[in-house]
Amino acid sequence: MAANVYKPRKPYRLSKYVFIFAIAFLFMPLAVLVAYSFNAGKTMAWHGFSFVWYEKLLFSSDELWKAVVNSLIIALSSAAVSTVIGTAGAIGVNWHQFKLKTYVRGATFLPLILPEIIIGVSLLIFFAGIGIHLGLFTIFIAHTSFNLPFVFLMVLARLEEFDYSIIEAAKDLGARERDALVKIIIPISRPGIISAFLMAVTMSLEDFVITFFVAGPGSTTLPLYVYSMIRFGVSPVINALSVVLISGTILLTLSARNLLKYIADR
Amino acid sequence: MKKHYGLVYTTPLTVWITLFFVAPILIIVLYSFLQKGLYGGVEWRFSLDAYRALINPVFGKVTLDTLAIALVSTVLTILIALPCGLYMARSRHKNLLLILIVIPFWTNFLIRVYSWIAILGNNGLINEFLRGLHLTESYVPFLYNQWAVTIVLVYTYLPYAILPLYSTIEKFDFSLLEAARDLGASHMESLVKILLPNIKAGIVTSILFSFIPIFGNYAVPLLVGGKDNVMLGQIIADQITKTRNWPLASSISMVITVVTTLGLAMLMLIQKRQADAQREEASRAAEFARNGA
Numbered sequence: 314m315a316a317n318v319y320k321p322r323k324p325y326r327l328s329k330y331v332f333i334f335a336i337a338f339l340f341m342p343l344a345v346l347v348a349y350s351f352n353a354g355k356t357m358a359w360h361g362f363s364f365v366w367y368e369k370l371l372f373s374s375d376e377l378w379k380a381v382v383n384s385l386i387i388a389l390s391s392a393a394v395s396t397v398i399g400t401a402g403a404i405g406v407n408w409h410q411f412k413l414k415t416y417v418r419g420a421t422f423l424p425l426i427l428p429e430i431i432i433g434v435s436l437l438i439f440f441a442g443i444g445i446h447l448g449l450f451t452i453f454i455a456h457t458s459f460n461l462p463f464v465f466l467m468v469l470a471r472l473e474e475f476d477y478s479i480i481e482a483a484k485d486l487g488a489r490e491r492d493a494l495v496k497i498i499i500p501i502s503r504p505g506i507i508s509a510f511l512m513a514v515t516m517s518l519e520d521f522v523i524t525f526f527v528a529g530p531g532s533t534t535l536p537l538y539v540y541s542m543i544r545f546g547v548s549p550v551i552n553a554l555s556v557v558l559i560s561g562t563i564l565l566t567l568s569a570r571n572l573l574k575y576i577a578d579r
Numbered sequence: 580m581k582k583h584y585g586l587v588y589t590t591p592l593t594v595w596i597t598l599f600f601v602a603p604i605l606i607i608v609l610y611s612f613l614q615k616g617l618y619g620g621v622e623w624r625f626s627l628d629a630y631r632a633l634i635n636p637v638f639g640k641v642t643l644d645t646l647a648i649a650l651v652s653t654v655l656t657i658l659i660a661l662p663c664g665l666y667m668a669r670s671r672h673k674n675l676l677l678i679l680i681v682i683p684f685w686t687n688f689l690i691r692v693y694s695w696i697a698i699l700g701n702n703g704l705i706n707e708f709l710r711g712l713h714l715t716e717s718y719v720p721f722l723y724n725q726w727a728v729t730i731v732l733v734y735t736y737l738p739y740a741i742l743p744l745y746s747t748i749e750k751f752d753f754s755l756l757e758a759a760r761d762l763g764a765s766h767m768e769s770l771v772k773i774l775l776p777n778i779k780a781g782i783v784t785s786i787l788f789s790f791i792p793i794f795g796n797y798a799v800p801l802l803v804g805g806k807d808n809v810m811l812g813q814i815i816a817d818q819i820t821k822t823r824n825w826p827l828a829s830s831i832s833m834v835i836t837v838v839t840t841l842g843l844a845m846l847m848l849i850q851k852r853q854a855d856a857q858r859e860e861a862s863r864a865a866e867f868a869r870n871g872a
Contacts, residue, residue, distance in 0.1 A: 324766045325669060331662035332676075335737065338659075339683040342694030342734070345704060349697065357697065357707040398591045405588025413593055414585075420596045423604070426787070426843055428795020430812045431832050434819060435603035438829070441620075442606060458599040465592065490584055521689055522797050526819070539689045543696065543802060552697070555690045562685045566678060 343559055350552035366553040374550060380538035383449060384518055387534060391456035392513035398457075399464030400506055404498055406465075407472040408480065421462040432459060433526035440527060447529030455527045456520065460513040467512065471505025472498075511569055604836075611829035619823035629826035633834065638814070642834070645810045648725055649794040652732040656740045656789045657782070659733070664744030664781070665774075668751070677745070684738035692802050695731050696722065699803075723805030731803050732793050739792075740785040747781025748774075779853050783846045790842060795835050811835055 350367070354360030370377070406417060424432060436455050437447075445451060479501075480493050488496070499506070521536040528537055542551045611629050614622040632638070667676045683691065698704045699721035706718040721727060751774065759769040775782075797812030808814050811831060818828035 325666060328662035328666040328669075331659060332666040335659050335663045335741070336679055338734065339680075339737065342691070342698055343683070343686065345698055346690070346694050349704075356702060357704045358711070398595055401588045402592030405585045405592075409585025409588060411585035411589060413589070417589060417593055417596070420601055421592070424596075424600055426791060426839065427604075428791055428812070428835060428839060430795050430797045430815055431604075431607075431836055432600075434815055434828055434832055435607045436599065437819065438610060438825060439599075439603035439606055454599055458595065461592065461595060515685060519685075519688055525798075526816075536687065536689055539687070539693070540798075540802075543689065543693050551690075551693060555687075555693070558687045558690055559682075562687075563682055566681050566685060570678070 343555075346552050346555040347559070349549065350556045352549065352552075355549060366549045369548075369550045370553040370557070376533075377535075377538055377550075377554070380533045380535045383532060384535040387449065387452050387456055388514045388517035391453050391460055391517050392510050394453075395457045395460035395464050395513050396506060396510045399461050399509065400468045400499075400502070402461075403465050403468035403472055403502075404494075407469055408477055421465050424459055424462045425466075429459075429520075429522040430526075433523040436523070437526040447527055448532040451527045451529070452524055452532060452534065455523050456517045459520070459523060460516060463512055463516065464509040467509040468502055468505045471502045475501055507572070508569070511565075515565070607829040607832050610826050611833050613826050615824050615826050619825065621825055626826070629824075629830035632827055633830060638831075641808055641811060641814060644725065645794060645812075646838075648729055648732070648810065649790055649796075652729045652736070652793050653786060653790045655729070655733045656736050657785055659737060660740035660744050660785055661782070663741050664748045667741075667745045668748035669753070673749070680738050680741050680745075684742065688735065688798070689802075691735060692731055692799060695727070695734065695803060699727060722803050725804075725809055727803045728800050728809060731799050732796065735799065736789040736793060739788045743784040743788060744778070744781045747778045747784075751777055776853070776857075780850060783850050787843065787846060791839050794839060794842075 349357060351362050351364070352359055353363035353365060402417065402421075405411065406414060433455070436451070436458070440447060440451050480497055483493050483497055518535065520534075521540060524534055524537060525540070528534065533541075539551065539554070542548065610621055612625055612627070614624045614626040614628060616622050663680075667673060667680070670676055696703065700706070701718040701720065701722070703721070705721065706715070709715045709719060755773050755777070756769045759773050760766065764772065795812055796810060797816055800808070800810040800813050801816075804810065804813070808817065811834065815828050815831045815835075818824045818831065
């Protein structure tokens with residue numbers, strides 16, 4: 314019995330050590346990239362401190378910046394379209410009855426559980442089958458498709474917290490469907506809609522595998538460009554680019570949190 | 580009236596997912612039963628060639644390798660993620676720790692893979708170091724094997740596994756563990772018998788979030804997996820880009836889809852059984868309480 318009631322002094326010590334290990338594991342490789350982005354030499358041997366790779370990144374990487382522009386065009390357009398369609402879908406599924414409801418719920422769940430390569434390959438075969446040329450347009454379609462389920466589910470989660478009686482009350486007081494949509498439904502789901510949009514932008518900027526299959530000549534996005542940098546001749550410019558992307562991620566993570574908090578508090 | 584607006588709201592979504600998601604999947608199901616076209620594409624003739632082609636030792640080996648890599652990386656990922664989620668949920672600085680996990684989660688995936696090439700590659704940091712110490716003349720091949728693929732997969736999907744575990748454990752009532760210990764359970768016993776069953780949903784989600792993308796992974800074995808194909812995803816891509824055998828690409832895709840779906844169904848079944856058992860136990864406890872009173 315005495316052995317059983319024994320309490321270790323620091324009962325969650327193991328979980329703490331594992332967490333510290335995990336953080337080191339997650340950040341150590343990124344730290345290496347940051348450090349070597351300031352290396353004067355071209356290899357992983359240290360040749361002194363320098364900004365040369367940042368200069369190269371800014372002033373002599375036209376192809377890379379073209380890829381950035383492509384990525385931004387795709388990310389913003391596909392996030393916008395998927396946010397509109399996904400939000401409307403969530404409103405319909407949450408508050409209205411219609412025939413294909415089960416189908417819509419099931420079909421939007423599929424992209425979440427199938428590996429990316431299946432989605433990429435099936436879209437490629439589909440586009441080839443109906444004879445659409447691969448390019449920015451096909452990437453836009455693909456990105457909108459994989460963003461839709463996430464937007465749909467995120468907005469739906471927000472809507473489920475609200476009582477339909479608010480809208481019924483508005484309608485009893487003479488509001489038309491459009492009034493209810495503009496004055497009640499969209500304002501109450503705004504935090505959900507905005508975080509869904511941000512999530513869609515990020516997932517689109519991030520996607521490599523699906524894009525890899527549905528991209529055509531001249532439609533290189535940033536991840537595709539990074540891939541070719543890694544695969545065919547590594548230049549330390551990629552280290553400098555990594556630092557820019559990692560800093561961008563940190564800024565976005567922090568500002569997205571604050572932005573959401575700000576919206577939620579209003 | 581309500582019915583009418585339901586369709587207005589959901590038709591764009593329904594049309595989009597049907598056209599660009601359901602239809603393409605149905606097309607690969609169909610193509611997997613057709614004959615390979617002479618110059619790519621398909622012949623419209625029923626054939627089981629694409630499935631017969633799967634019955635060969637090379638494909639069998641890659642399937643088993645893929646399964647092995649996926650299982651080992653998933654288990655490692657969960658074993659690391661579980662204590663992490665526990666520690667985060669009990670911490671006073673939850674938000675800060677959460678940000679620490681979210682940053683690698685959102686950092687560009689290829690950059691994260693590349694960071695390991697910079698460290699373990701033939702001209703990477705460690706080999707540079709070993710050469711500097713004259714421990715090796717050329718390089719030690721850390722990369723381009725199954726182990727490198729496993730490490731990088733764990734690295735990639737660890738944040739995906741931590742987040743759902745954290746959010747489940749965060750909702751757990753830790754006074755239950757105190758109660759268990761007051762009743763004589765050891766610390767470890769209380770974790771295994773009380774915490775684990777209560778966070779089963781989070782564990783299942785974490786396993787799915789890691790196993791599914793790992794099993795169908797393409798990019799990681801492509802970048803750190805070496806010349807020979809080590810995972811199924813690479814074989815599909817080869818059929819598409821090199822040999823242009825669409826029915827075969829489709830049939831391999833079907834294998835991945837079936838394995839993924841089976842995994843999903845199995846885990847959901849476990850979850851359902853767990854829920855049923857809990858409900859039964861609760862009703863038995865209620866009955867006991869009634870009889871006792």
